[in-house]
Amino acid sequence: MDLSAINPILFFASLMVAATPIILAGIGELVVERAGVLNLGVEGMMILGAVCGFIVAVNTGSAWLGFLGAALGGALLALLFGVLTQCLLSNQVATGLALTLFGLGLSALMGQGYIGIKGPVFADWHIPILGDIPVLGPIMFQQDPMVYIALLIVLGTGLFLNRTRAGLILRAVGENHDAAHQLGYKVIRVRLMALAFGGACAGLGGAYLSLVRVPQWTEGMTAGAGWIALAIVVFAGWKPWRLLLGAYLFGGVTVLQLNLQAAGVAIPVEYLSMSPYLATIVVLVIMSAGRAPGSLGRIFHASH
Amino acid sequence: MITLEKRPEPSQFWVFATPLLSVLLTMVVGGMLFAALGQNPFVAMRTIFLDPLFSEFSWFYRPQLFIKGAPLVLIAIGLSFGFRAGVWNIGAEGQYIIGAICGAAVGLAFYPMEARWLIFPLMVLAGALGGWAWAMIPGILRTRFGTNEILVSLMLVYVAEQLLASMALGPLRNPDGMGFPGSRNLSQYPSAANLELIQESAMHWGVVAAFIAVIFAYVALARHLFGFHVRLAGQAPRAANFAGVNPNRLILICLGLSGTLAGLAGMFEVSGPAGQISIDFNVGYGFTAIIVAFLGRLHPIGILLAAGLMALTYIGGEIAQSNLGLPGAAIQLLQGMLLFFLLAVDVLTNYRITWQRGRA
Numbered sequence: 001m002d003l004s005a006i007n008p009i010l011f012f013a014s015l016m017v018a019a020t021p022i023i024l025a026g027i028g029e030l031v032v033e034r035a036g037v038l039n040l041g042v043e044g045m046m047i048l049g050a051v052c053g054f055i056v057a058v059n060t061g062s063a064w065l066g067f068l069g070a071a072l073g074g075a076l077l078a079l080l081f082g083v084l085t086q087c088l089l090s091n092q093v094a095t096g097l098a099l100t101l102f103g104l105g106l107s108a109l110m111g112q113g114y115i116g117i118k119g120p121v122f123a124d125w126h127i128p129i130l131g132d133i134p135v136l137g138p139i140m141f142q143q144d145p146m147v148y149i150a151l152l153i154v155l156g157t158g159l160f161l162n163r164t165r166a167g168l169i170l171r172a173v174g175e176n177h178d179a180a181h182q183l184g185y186k187v188i189r190v191r192l193m194a195l196a197f198g199g200a201c202a203g204l205g206g207a208y209l210s211l212v213r214v215p216q217w218t219e220g221m222t223a224g225a226g227w228i229a230l231a232i233v234v235f236a237g238w239k240p241w242r243l244l245l246g247a248y249l250f251g252g253v254t255v256l257q258l259n260l261q262a263a264g265v266a267i268p269v270e271y272l273s274m275s276p277y278l279a280t281i282v283v284l285v286i287m288s289a290g291r292a293p294g295s296l297g298r299i300f301h302a303s304h
Numbered sequence: 305m306i307t308l309e310k311r312p313e314p315s316q317f318w319v320f321a322t323p324l325l326s327v328l329l330t331m332v333v334g335g336m337l338f339a340a341l342g343q344n345p346f347v348a349m350r351t352i353f354l355d356p357l358f359s360e361f362s363w364f365y366r367p368q369l370f371i372k373g374a375p376l377v378l379i380a381i382g383l384s385f386g387f388r389a390g391v392w393n394i395g396a397e398g399q400y401i402i403g404a405i406c407g408a409a410v411g412l413a414f415y416p417m418e419a420r421w422l423i424f425p426l427m428v429l430a431g432a433l434g435g436w437a438w439a440m441i442p443g444i445l446r447t448r449f450g451t452n453e454i455l456v457s458l459m460l461v462y463v464a465e466q467l468l469a470s471m472a473l474g475p476l477r478n479p480d481g482m483g484f485p486g487s488r489n490l491s492q493y494p495s496a497a498n499l500e501l502i503q504e505s506a507m508h509w510g511v512v513a514a515f516i517a518v519i520f521a522y523v524a525l526a527r528h529l530f531g532f533h534v535r536l537a538g539q540a541p542r543a544a545n546f547a548g549v550n551p552n553r554l555i556l557i558c559l560g561l562s563g564t565l566a567g568l569a570g571m572f573e574v575s576g577p578a579g580q581i582s583i584d585f586n587v588g589y590g591f592t593a594i595i596v597a598f599l600g601r602l603h604p605i606g607i608l609l610a611a612g613l614m615a616l617t618y619i620g621g622e623i624a625q626s627n628l629g630l631p632g633a634a635i636q637l638l639q640g641m642l643l644f645f646l647l648a649v650d651v652l653t654n655y656r657i658t659w660q661r662g663r664a
Contacts, residue, residue, distance in 0.1 A: 040454065080644075089308065089655065090647040093392055093454070097594055098647060102640030108633030219633070224462050231455045270470035277459040284451050301310065 006259045012139045014258075016147055017213060019251030021046070021205040023150045025229035026236070026243050027157050028201025032078075034161060034238055035194035036174035036295035040096025041081055043226030044103025045199045046206035049074040051107040053207025054119055054217040063122040063211050067146070067204055074203020075196045077103060082195040085299075086188045092297050104220060114217045122146075122212050146208050151244075153201065158240035170194060174293035177300045187300050202226065224277065231280045235287045246283065253279040308655040318653040323599055323606070326645035327613070333645075334638045343628055351628060352620030352635070365619050367506030371577045372615035375400070375569035377514040377608060379593035381521045382562030384602040389537040391558040395442065395457025396566040397590025398464035399435040403567025404574035405471050406434030408487055408581045411496035412476060415488060423495040427571060428509075435567015436560050438464065443559035447552040453559065465586065472583045487581040490574060498576030510572030517565060521604040534558070566590060588636075595643045614639065 025042050032039050052073030057066025081099050084090045124144045125131075131141040161167040173180045173190045181187050209225065210217050228250060236242035257272040265272070331353070335345030356365040379396045386393045393399075410430040414423045442456040476487040491497045501507045525531035537544040537554055545551070569589065578585055596614050600606030621635030651657075 084644070084648055088648050088651040090650060094598055094643075095647050097394060098640060098643040101591060101595065102637065102644055105633055105635075105637030105640045109631055109637055112631055112633070224459070227455060227458050231452075231459070234452060234455070268470050268474065270466040270473075274463045274466040277462045281445070281451075281456050281459050284455060285445055285449050301308065 006263065009135060009138050011255060011259065013143070015248060015251040015255045016139065016143055017251075018254045019247040020147050020150050021208045021213065021225055022229050022232055022247040022250055023154060023244065024146075024205035024208060025202045025226055026232045026247060027150075027154050027240060028198035028205075029229055030233050030236065030238060030240060030243055031157060031161070031170070031201075032194050032198035033233060033296055034174045034293055035170050035191050036177055036293050036298070036300075037082075037085065037191050037195060038092045038096065038297035039078065039081055039099070039195060039198060040093060040230065041077070041099025041103065041226075042198075042202050042229050043222055043224065044100035045074040045077050045202035046103075046209075046226040046229075047107040047220070047222045048077050048103045049203025049206030050210040050221060051111040051114070051206075051217060052203065054114055054210040055110065057119050057207075057211055058114060058117060061120050063120050066119070066211055067207050070203040070207030071200035072203070074199040074201070074206065076199070078195045078199020078202070079192065081199075082192045086191055086195075089299050089301060092299075100226070108219045111217045111219065115219075117217070119211055119215050119217075122215070144212055146204070146212060150204075150208075154240050154244060161240065171293070174295055177295045177298070181300070181302060187302075191300075202229075205229070228276070228280050231284050234292075235283050237287075237291070238293065249283065250276060250280065307658055308651065309658050311654055311656055314653045319601060322649045322653055323601065323610070323646060325649050326599075326642060329645040329649070330638060330642045333641060337637070338630070338634070341630070341634070343630060348624060348628060348630065351624045352617055352638075354620075355623055356616055356619040365623070367504065368619050369612060369615045370506045370508075370511045372618045373611045374508070374510040374514040375573055375589045376593050376596050376611040376614055378510065378517055378565045378569040378572075379562070379590055380596040380600065380607045380611060381514075381517045381604060382565035383593060383597045384521065384600070384604070384607060385524075385534050386558035386562050387538075387597055388602050389534045389554055389558050390541070391555050392454045393439060393442070393457050393559050393562045394454055394594060395439070395459075395461045395590070396562060396593055397586055397588065398457070398461035399438045399563040399566035400570035400573075400590045401461075401464040401468050401586050402438040402570070403431040403435035404570030404578075404585060405468060405476070405581060406567070407431030407571030408490060408574045409471075409476060411490050411493065411575060412488060414495065415493060418495055420495040424498075424575075427496060427575060428568065431567045431571025432564045433567070435563040435565070435570065437563070438567070439559045439563020440556070443556045446559075447555055453555070457559075461590070468581065468585060469583050472581050472585075476581050478580075485583055489579045491576060491579040496575055498572050508572065508576045510569065510576060513568055513572065518604045518608050521607075525604065530557070566593075592639060595639055598643060599646055 025046055029039065029042050049070035053066040053070030056069030057063050077099065081095055084095045085092050122144055124142055127141040131137045161171060169185050170190055173185060173187050177187045206222060209221060214221060232243060232246040232250060235246040254276045257275045261269055261272050331349055335349055338348040339345045356362060379400065383393060383396060407427040407430050411423060411427045438460060441460060442453040445451040445456050446453040472485045478486060478488045498508045498510065533549045533554060536547060537549055574581060592614055596607055596610045600610035617635055617638060624630040625632055
């Protein structure tokens with residue numbers, strides 16, 4: 001084994017890439033949960049985003065259009081969840097599970113003709129000046145555009161939740177939907193919008209896997225990334241900034257185990273491959289300090 | 305304007321009617337889906353739902369119902385207790401895998417000794433204990449640290465899958481297998497095989513265990529204090545507290561029960577129909593069982609019927625795959641759709657739809 005074979009600059013650069021799908025899916029779910037809805041279907045929306053993004057990108061030749069398609073696909077699936085849980089008052093846990101099972105099936109069906117095809121190239125940006133800084137440049141400023149977009153979405157979400165009136169309303173709906181309803185806010189409408197945003201973000205995260213990280217379409221390729229995103233939201237205590245921390249931590253473990261596999265460590269590959277999931281469990285155990293939104297997962301019915 | 309008015313009590317009629325309605329809706333929408341895929345929807349539906357039972361080859365397919373249905377029943381019965389009490393074990397797939405690994409490991413450890421009276425019961429015990437222990441991880445983390453059992457149990461599925469791969473390639477690999485992954489075939493080792501109890505019927509010990517589980521669950525829910533506590537904890541957590549239900553104990557029992565049954569299901573599968581530990585041993589019974597539990601209204605008899613239906617779609621799906629060239633994913637989609645429709649029409653059970661004129 002030769003640990004010096006791991007290039008630290010390359011390590012941190014790929015850490016950013018590994019964390020990006022989790023950041024995207026996580027920030028979407030964070031907004032959804034702050035609005036008081038527990039959507040366990042992140043995995044399903046991600047995988048649908050992955051396949052929609054890939055299909056659109058292959059057929060149009062544009063990765064950007066692919067991402068757009070992925071966001072639309074994810075949002076549509078999320079709205080299906082919204083109609084069921086918000087209008088038909090179904091159990092959110094069960095519906096979220098259904099969404100995941102449905103999304104896995106639908107994506108496998110849609111992606112049949114696309115296995116083994118190469119998608120369009122999504123080039124990295126070499127930001128002038130900043131990208132030329134030694135060490136920091138290759139890590140931070142020579143990434144593909146989605147890395148920056150994901151960070152911008154986190155920044156925007158943080159500002160939206162804490163600095164705008166609409167964000168305040170969204171949080172009020174999540175903390176106490178009955179009180180928010182009494183004040184005249186449209187609980188269901190707010191939640192549907194939050195869900196659509198969450199679905200779109202999850203779709204982007206999935207498409208990032210199929211268009212940038214892998215980049216290919218294979219069945220079940222998200223491999224639990226959506227569930228890890230859900231765990232990171234809990235880890236983050238429902239705060240956007242800490243979400244970044246959690247995602248980078250997870251990205252670090254993922255890249256480290258891949259590097260160790262490549263370096264030929266004496267640990268069997270299977271045990272290294274488990275490590276991101278085990279790390280997620282450990283993180284969940286030691287960091288469940290945050291307080292969940294008051295109305296999280298509860299069914300809202302205006303008659304009460 | 306349509307509004308929903310909460311019923312004072314769930315409608316008895318719709319409790320039974322919604323599963324049927326959702327199956328019907330799934331058939332209609334599924335038919336449209338198959339039509340979009342260029343298939344004749346009626347032929348596709350007949351192939352999936354009727355051919356396994358009534359076609360000229362049904363003598364071959366009917367026993368398969370037991371093989372596919374038994375693990376679904378076992379796992380779903382276990383899950384139903386937790387789901388009633390608000391304990392969400394969705395990692396049954398992982399517990400199923402670990403049960404299979406433990407059961408197979410015990411069997412293989414005795415190879416080639418001939419002592420069925422000792423080895424097979426020990427394997428059953430090991431499978432049950434393995435599944436139980438795997439489910440105790442989320443259980444203890446939940447009760448000790450308040451960690452979300454949904455996420456932990458699910459993460460452990462991925463861990464279990466990796467463990468399965470390492471077992472198939474490493475410690476449990478068949479030493480006479482010329483380096484191929486996968487263990488010795490347990491079904492060819494008489495002391496460890498989960499044999500057919502009646503020739504040509506596919507009735508193996510797992511089927512017996514499934515029926516026993518249904519009976520026990522029925523009695524526990526209808527007649528026993530434990531079943532009452534489970535129902536109480538789900539419907540009125542505060543009242544359950546006053547009734548002296550210890551929530552932590554309930555969580556551990558519910559998770560332990562579902563883990564044990566899932567582990568048993570895995571053990572019966574690996575020593576019977578599957579025969580060996582291999583990388584692709586698990587086929588998603590643990591997740592389909594979630595659909596079965598809900599479709600069966602979390603009721604033992606309902607679960608039995610729902611598992612039969614799900615087993616039917618598995619078998620029908622395989623026939624449709626080979627005869628009509630329908631993709632396997634289409635069946636998975638059909639199963640997901642079924643759960644969706646069930647959850648959607650379930651609103652009718654608890655709410656009355658009323659028309660109101662003017663301001664709502």
